Amino acid sequence: MTRTVEAITKHMGVPPHTNSQTMKAVRIHNYGGPEVLKYEDAPRPQPGKGEVLIRVHATSVNPIDWRVRAGYMKDFLPHSFPLILGWDVSGLVEEVGSNPATAGRFKKGDEVYSLPDHTRNGAYAEYMVVRESEVALKPNALHHIRAAAVPLAALTAWQALFDTAQLQPEQRVLIHGAAGGVGHFAVQLAKWKGAYIIGTASVKNHEMLYELGADELIDYTTQRFEHVARNIDVVLDTIGGETQERSWQVLNKGGTLVSLVQAPSENKAKEHSVRGIRLSAGPNGQELAEIAKIIDAGKLAPVIDRILPLSEARRAHQLSESGHTHGKIVLRVRNGNGTTESTAR
Numbered sequence: 011m012t013r014t015v016e017a018i019t020k021h022m023g024v025p026p027h028t029n030s031q032t033m034k035a036v037r038i039h040n041y042g043g044p045e046v047l048k049y050e051d052a053p054r055p056q057p058g059k060g061e062v063l064i065r066v067h068a069t070s071v072n073p074i075d076w077r078v079r080a081g082y083m084k085d086f087l088p089h090s091f092p093l094i095l096g097w098d099v100s101g102l103v104e105e106v107g108s109n110p111a112t113a114g115r116f117k118k119g120d121e122v123y124s125l126p127d128h129t130r131n132g133a134y135a136e137y138m139v140v141r142e143s144e145v146a147l148k149p150n151a152l153h154h155i156r157a158a159a160v161p162l163a164a165l166t167a168w169q170a171l172f173d174t175a176q177l178q179p180e181q182r183v184l185i186h187g188a189a190g191g192v193g194h195f196a197v198q199l200a201k202w203k204g205a206y207i208i209g210t211a212s213v214k215n216h217e218m219l220y221e222l223g224a225d226e227l228i229d230y231t232t233q234r235f236e237h238v239a240r241n242i243d244v245v246l247d248t249i250g251g252e253t254q255e256r257s258w259q260v261l262n263k264g265g266t267l268v269s270l271v272q273a274p275s276e277n278k279a280k281e282h283s284v285r286g287i288r289l290s291a292g293p294n295g296q297e298l299a300e301i302a303k304i305i306d307a308g309k310l311a312p313v314i315d316r317i318l319p320l321s322e323a324r325r326a327h328q329l330s331e332s333g334h335t336h337g338k339i340v341l342r343v344r345n346g347n348g349t350t351e352s353t354a355r
């Protein structure tokens with residue numbers, strides 16, 4: 011009896027080859043635990059006007075990925091199923107959709123990275139479509155695996171510290187969760203700006219954070235930060251709850267508390283004569299291009315907690331959900347030679 015290639019590869023646990031209409035992707039068909047992540051064939055998307063098709067080399071995991079997967083975001087981000095998660099991408103431009111207004115910005119073969127719009131399909135896939143305005147050339151200093159760790163977390167840090175809090179040189183900034191995906195970029199960007207940086211992190215991450223530019227670190231597991239941090243101009247709150255509640259008292263009058271996780275109380279802000287702002291970071295190709303320049307100047311770099319193949323997305327989600335990874339978890343979609351990771355789990 012003749013065995014087809016498909017039958018043989020299935021037997022070996024290797025997914026059969028995709029054709030130009032299909033691709034491998036990790037999708038969800040309903041909300042739930044990590045088990046709803048399915049490594050499977052999916053239709054390959056086509057770029058429309060003002061969009062580019064990216065041949066994905068790597069993506070990275072952010073807490074929003076498992077929050078969407080679990081259904082916690084369904085009232086804010088109306089997604090339809092099947093859905094591809096992953097809102098960080100680094101890869102090559104495969105095709106440019108026709109748009110006379112932006113023609114020439116990107117061409118086939120450009121090495122790019124992006125934080126795409128969260129409401130659309132993400133980058134846990136061999137290909138994805140992104141709006142041109144959300145794309146920038148990736149930093150030359152980083153290969154795709156490391157570049158994929160940058161967009162969402164670094165843009166969030168940028169938009170919180172610079173666009174929202176208007177952080178100035180010499181100002182004092184308190185960064186909560188300094189060792190996390192957003193926090194470790196915030197430490198480096200605040201340093202680049204010339205600010206004085208106090209971070210909260212457990213002691214195992216202190217050495218890394220001093221190397222990244224932190225001036226003082228507080229072990230939040232043994233010390234109350236409000237007993238140590240004083241005269242703060244900007245608080246970056248990546249934690250919420252009682253961490254946010256205890257942060258008001260450390261701020262100078264006229265200071266700013268920016269929270270990524272919980273709307274600050276207007277009454278508390280008024281009581282302390284400070285600003286309290288909840289930020290929802292968003293795509294921005296121009297800011298990503300600025301960030302690439304800072305990376306290429308050697309002033310900013312991602313810290314990678316670990317690199318896993320796309321097929322291990324479930325494990326990556328479990329790790330991210332633990333809330334104690336440092337830096338970023340990257341999902342490798344293609345090997346160095348451009349072939350797709352093929353060990354389906």
Ligand SMILES: NC(=O)c1ccc[n+]([C@@H]2O[C@H](COP(=O)([O-])OP(=O)(O)OC[C@H]3O[C@@H](n4cnc5c(N)ncnc54)[C@H](OP(=O)(O)O)[C@@H]3O)[C@@H](O)[C@H]2O)c1
Pocket residue numbers: 072073074162163166186187188189190191192193210211212213215230248249253269270271289290291292330333334335336337
């Ligand atoms: N609004 C937005 O646009 C936006 C954008 C990006 C992220 N976010 C949100 O911001 C939060 C942080 O994101 P992320 O990517 O940085 O998360 P992450 O990488 O998962 O953060 C993990 C880090 O948090 C630290 N941590 C946990 N509890 C802490 C505490 N009580 N005090 C100080 N540090 C603590 C851990 O340090 P130890 O190991 O030392 O405990 C770990 O290094 C998430 O909730 C995410 O959803 C929002």
